[in-house]
Amino acid sequence: MLTSFVLFAAALLSAQADEEKVGTGCNFCKNRGAVACDRHDKDLLPLEEQVHFCSVAANCKDCQGALLVDCKRCNGGPDSIKLEKRLLTFQRYLDSPVGPEELFKRHMPRVVTDHYDLIIDVEKLKDGSRKLNGHEVAHLMAVELEKAAALLNEHFGAKPFHSSRRTRIWYWNTVKDHKRVNFELLKQNSEMGFSLYGVAPASSDWAGANGLEFRAMNVVSNAVHKGTHLRLSNLFRVEWIGNKKAGWFDVGAAHWYEDKLFQRVSTYCIDEANNDLDYEGGKWRVAMRKYLNKHKNGILPELIGKVSGTLRDYEHALAWSLYDWVANEHPKALKLLLMGYKDRIESRDLFRKHLGMTVIQAEAAWREWVAATYPVKDPKPRKKL
Ligand SMILES: [Zn+2]
Ligand SMILES: [Zn+2]
Ligand SMILES: [Zn+2]
Ligand SMILES: [Zn+2]
Numbered sequence: 001m002l003t004s005f006v007l008f009a010a011a012l013l014s015a016q017a018d019e020e021k022v023g024t025g026c027n028f029c030k031n032r033g034a035v036a037c038d039r040h041d042k043d044l045l046p047l048e049e050q051v052h053f054c055s056v057a058a059n060c061k062d063c064q065g066a067l068l069v070d071c072k073r074c075n076g077g078p079d080s081i082k083l084e085k086r087l088l089t090f091q092r093y094l095d096s097p098v099g100p101e102e103l104f105k106r107h108m109p110r111v112v113t114d115h116y117d118l119i120i121d122v123e124k125l126k127d128g129s130r131k132l133n134g135h136e137v138a139h140l141m142a143v144e145l146e147k148a149a150a151l152l153n154e155h156f157g158a159k160p161f162h163s164s165r166r167t168r169i170w171y172w173n174t175v176k177d178h179k180r181v182n183f184e185l186l187k188q189n190s191e192m193g194f195s196l197y198g199v200a201p202a203s204s205d206w207a208g209a210n211g212l213e214f215r216a217m218n219v220v221s222n223a224v225h226k227g228t229h230l231r232l233s234n235l236f237r238v239e240w241i242g243n244k245k246a247g248w249f250d251v252g253a254a255h256w257y258e259d260k261l262f263q264r265v266s267t268y269c270i271d272e273a274n275n276d277l278d279y280e281g282g283k284w285r286v287a288m289r290k291y292l293n294k295h296k297n298g299i300l301p302e303l304i305g306k307v308s309g310t311l312r313d314y315e316h317a318l319a320w321s322l323y324d325w326v327a328n329e330h331p332k333a334l335k336l337l338l339m340g341y342k343d344r345i346e347s348r349d350l351f352r353k354h355l356g357m358t359v360i361q362a363e364a365a366w367r368e369w370v371a372a373t374y375p376v377k378d379p380k381p382r383k384k385l
Pocket of ligand 2: 048056057135139
């Protein structure tokens with residue numbers, strides 16, 4: 001089946017757009033051989049061009065997602081190859097639907113990027129004064145998730161192929177659909193948002209859940225946070241560290257990339273049961289400076305021994321701040337710590353080896369760094385996507 005498809009694809013390429021025999025276009029198509037398909041929203045077009053696949057673009061009657069149509073006035077040119085290649089890629093995705101598409105047997109907005117496979121099956125989401133549909137939010141989410149992925153890759157020296165597969169992230173219009181996906185695909189009998197860690201990472205939630213409330217910012221911010229947990233659970237090697245004594249790293253990282261993009265944290269997991277938690281409005285720099293000033297006793301010995309699910313609200317902020325310190329002052333240690341935790345090595349050994357410090361020394365250095373660098377006023381959170 002796969003072999004015949006590859007042969008078919010090769011035949012199609014050579015028949016219609018042989019790279020050697022391709023034409024040189026004409027004046028009308030500016031020597032490209034193809035022209036832009038005009039059925040797509042101008043604002044969304046640059047975002048369409050960035051993704052590997054979009055099910056809404058695939059539905060276009062004129063271009064089937066290629067975003068280009070053959071020039072009617074000539075025999076083609078360099079863009080004819082681009083057009084054919086994109087059609088072949090799209091066909092591959094159409095031929096391999098993901099779980100929810102098979103389960104519901106209906107069309108839903110699905111966007112595939114380097115690191116993510118998204119479904120935003122939501123009718124309307126608010127973003128400031130504008131209303132966005134699921135397709136628009138899927139593309140805006142794709143942009144933010146890929147920004148976070150690029151930062152994370154830089155931190156960990158990772159490439160897309162260092163993950164076992166793309167992380168699937170799904171949001172639903174009704175709690176009923178989310179519950180069905182949870183039950184049938186993720187094997188969870190619950191209405192709560194759920195993330196499946198490991199070899200085939202996936203996350204599902206209802207876009208109207210507590211803390212999300214059909215607001216595009218909340219949903220996208222939530223996806224960046226969960227996407228970080230999910231990616232760490234299969235980066236380099238499949239192993240979730242959140243259930244080991246490395247909760248601070250797992251939780252701290254998820255908050256860190258969320259805060260980096262939105263200047264505010266609004267997601268508190270683990271088990272995503274605590275969507276309505278809030279600590280200091282999710283703005284943590286000033287809060288942490290004050291907290292550390294007030295609490296002079298050692299914090300790390302207890303914090304670094306906890307699993308993700310047992311962190312209290314203020315410990316989420318402490319974990320974020322500790323990750324912030326490592327990411328800024330010892331970025332090379334991030335991958336070594338992650339892999340050490342995957343091997344169940346204790347923090348005190350990892351700190352000594354990769355930070356060159358005992359836990360007590362690390363605490364002193366972290367506190368000093370916070371006092372020296374955190375501002376007296378928090379940066380303003382982003383209001384819109
Ligand atoms: Zn032409
Ligand atoms: Zn699209
Ligand atoms: Zn089109
Ligand atoms: Zn989390």
